[in-house]
Amino acid sequence: MNLFRKIAFSAAVLGFMAAGTADAASKIVMDGSTTVGPIAKSFASYFTKTTGVQVTVSESGSGNGAKSLINKTCDIANLSREMKDKEIAAAKSKGVNPVEHIVALDGLAVVVHPSNRVQKLSKAQIRDIYTGKVTNWNQVGGPSAPIVKIQRESNSGTQDSFVSLVMGKDNPVSKRAETQASNGAVKNRVASTPGAIGFIGLGFVDDSVKPLKVDGVEPDERTVRNGTYPISRPLFMYTNGQPTGVVKQFIDLKNTAEGKRMISELGFVNR
Amino acid sequence: MNLGTRKILDRSFSAVGIGSIAVMGIALLIVIVPIVYNGLGAVFFTETIEHRNMLYNEFGKGDKAELDKENAAAGIYRKEAYSMLSRFEAEMETMEPVRQQEFRSKYGPVQTALRHLIGPLPGDEEAILTRYRYGQTRWEKAEEKLHELLYEAKWDYSDPNSMAKEYFVSRAAEFEGTSLVRLFPYVENNLDKMLQPRFTVYWGFLTDSSVDSHIFGGVWPEIQGTFFLAVGAMLFAFPLGVIAAIYFTEYARDGFFTSMLRSANSTLAGVPSIVFGLFGLAFFINTLKVSESKSVLAGSLTLAIMILPTIIRAAEEAILSVPKTYKEASLSLGSTKWNTIMTVILPAALPGILTGGVISLGRAAGETAPIIFTAAVSVGSAIGIADVLSSPTPALSWNIYNLASEHEAAAEIRHVQYGMVLALVSIVLLLNLSAILLRARISKKLKG
Numbered sequence: 001m002n003l004f005r006k007i008a009f010s011a012a013v014l015g016f017m018a019a020g021t022a023d024a025a026s027k028i029v030m031d032g033s034t035t036v037g038p039i040a041k042s043f044a045s046y047f048t049k050t051t052g053v054q055v056t057v058s059e060s061g062s063g064n065g066a067k068s069l070i071n072k073t074c075d076i077a078n079l080s081r082e083m084k085d086k087e088i089a090a091a092k093s094k095g096v097n098p099v100e101h102i103v104a105l106d107g108l109a110v111v112v113h114p115s116n117r118v119q120k121l122s123k124a125q126i127r128d129i130y131t132g133k134v135t136n137w138n139q140v141g142g143p144s145a146p147i148v149k150i151q152r153e154s155n156s157g158t159q160d161s162f163v164s165l166v167m168g169k170d171n172p173v174s175k176r177a178e179t180q181a182s183n184g185a186v187k188n189r190v191a192s193t194p195g196a197i198g199f200i201g202l203g204f205v206d207d208s209v210k211p212l213k214v215d216g217v218e219p220d221e222r223t224v225r226n227g228t229y230p231i232s233r234p235l236f237m238y239t240n241g242q243p244t245g246v247v248k249q250f251i252d253l254k255n256t257a258e259g260k261r262m263i264s265e266l267g268f269v270n271r
Numbered sequence: 272m273n274l275g276t277r278k279i280l281d282r283s284f285s286a287v288g289i290g291s292i293a294v295m296g297i298a299l300l301i302v303i304v305p306i307v308y309n310g311l312g313a314v315f316f317t318e319t320i321e322h323r324n325m326l327y328n329e330f331g332k333g334d335k336a337e338l339d340k341e342n343a344a345a346g347i348y349r350k351e352a353y354s355m356l357s358r359f360e361a362e363m364e365t366m367e368p369v370r371q372q373e374f375r376s377k378y379g380p381v382q383t384a385l386r387h388l389i390g391p392l393p394g395d396e397e398a399i400l401t402r403y404r405y406g407q408t409r410w411e412k413a414e415e416k417l418h419e420l421l422y423e424a425k426w427d428y429s430d431p432n433s434m435a436k437e438y439f440v441s442r443a444a445e446f447e448g449t450s451l452v453r454l455f456p457y458v459e460n461n462l463d464k465m466l467q468p469r470f471t472v473y474w475g476f477l478t479d480s481s482v483d484s485h486i487f488g489g490v491w492p493e494i495q496g497t498f499f500l501a502v503g504a505m506l507f508a509f510p511l512g513v514i515a516a517i518y519f520t521e522y523a524r525d526g527f528f529t530s531m532l533r534s535a536n537s538t539l540a541g542v543p544s545i546v547f548g549l550f551g552l553a554f555f556i557n558t559l560k561v562s563e564s565k566s567v568l569a570g571s572l573t574l575a576i577m578i579l580p581t582i583i584r585a586a587e588e589a590i591l592s593v594p595k596t597y598k599e600a601s602l603s604l605g606s607t608k609w610n611t612i613m614t615v616i617l618p619a620a621l622p623g624i625l626t627g628g629v630i631s632l633g634r635a636a637g638e639t640a641p642i643i644f645t646a647a648v649s650v651g652s653a654i655g656i657a658d659v660l661s662s663p664t665p666a667l668s669w670n671i672y673n674l675a676s677e678h679e680a681a682a683e684i685r686h687v688q689y690g691m692v693l694a695l696v697s698i699v700l701l702l703n704l705s706a707i708l709l710r711a712r713i714s715k716k717l718k719g
Contacts, residue, residue, distance in 0.1 A: 117431065188682075266400070
């Protein structure tokens, strides 16, 4: 049967082509945080352009990034929080030695819809909103409208940072808070919902949402760098052991003038 | 039942039938028309000179001499605008401090809006990120940005009990009495000369890589990744599926074991695709370690398992529908069972088998969930065929989701997202169409 032969032949050709060996040393695989995503993606394009090394970036959340590193399925894990002790222990038991590199600093901007007259909140007020104690904007100086709380999924480093920096251990986020899976999704939800409140990385803030002053401090490059903005945190890249070769070159990009420029152009803060 | 009632029932039944077909048609139109309309906008649009500059600098496309001429023509008008800026800056220096402070804070947003519109201003340090090196590349976006330059959006917070309303203040009015006031009507009237808009057909959207994570450029890596994943899935699933179907129909004896196998197969067909995705991650990547990281191979294997039940069922049905007489005739002529299957039954069943295969191919191309954890990345270059064993790839289905939700500039690049959607829908439609054509051709051959 002619057709069968044709199919078998093309399958064989494809199989043969696929069998070519790939040069493992000249590619970098990154996985992790959606907050670090813009930095990783920009670094990746720049790195590929200047060195020819293929870099792929997945944005699946800090938790998944850590898991990928533990399972040795990525070269660099992007995390918007520090690795947890549990994760480090899991890594060690699999023979992975996570080494942390701080790429940039980031303020967690607390954002509301621009039509909301509230300009500033204290950390305590934000905590009360997220625990569910405060349910209407008029309790914190805003119009009479119910508050739609938006949080991130449990896998998110941004969520972990928010919980540890704002909520504390004893104040769990209310079960009525809505969950979105990425910074972009939180921004879109807040931009389209007048009563919403959410928190996103500084690099994601644009005109569609309004960042609030927290404890009277505006989130911007200066206040995040000098530490006066109360909800800021470093962004990390983790490697297995001290990086070598192209991975080292990639990680070192954050210290170069170009890397620093990219970080600040993206709206994040250099260390 | 009397004749009248019967007639009425009959008519109303056909009315309901026609009605539901009409509803389906309208739904299809409502879904397809915006996809096609907006998707075509990614390829057919009015480009500005910024787009031509970008294409020349990033991809080396375009005619340098022609471009220089256009840049010079646009430059004349831009220079005028720039000189208005510098005149105003000089004027600000002479103002008293309080007034100067006030105008400086208003002047910043004007500069930003102008940068968004026509690109970096003279004296700006050259940006590293490509997105800040160019102004608006699309004319319809430029018109939106022009509005941002001309009017400042403000919110009326006067009523403390309700949500504020947005209103616009003309920036020209804010700069009343200064030299900058001339800038706004000037840019408004001469924007077309500064940006030199021209209708274009940008086929590069399909064949170029993306620049600066999809802000500019095309979706070739995604299209290629989708193709690799779908074809890879077929390579694994099709032979296995057909062999399994032959076993079920020709070799397996009806019994407890076979019926268990059949119901297992049907159950597998109903498992949600995300389950396959997680299974693929746990089994192919973490346990079997088919590759060091996510890879096309792992994704293809996962997709293959997902479409296997469909292929088995389709092939089984196709084989069962071959008339028994064919088989009997072949066997009575002294042919062996194997020979009968290969030369009589399979060729006759081929149209049905292939249709099932190609429809599964379409499904493999369109699924997102199985590849999230096994193959797809949000940024990566087009990979060579040699890299499919070890490299992950961008793929249309996943990147549509990524651009819709995670991308930091999602609202600015909706056209790319629509373009990807249209590309994916077209690929799936083309695959299904080719299944129909192939089937028709083979059936004709078999009859003839």
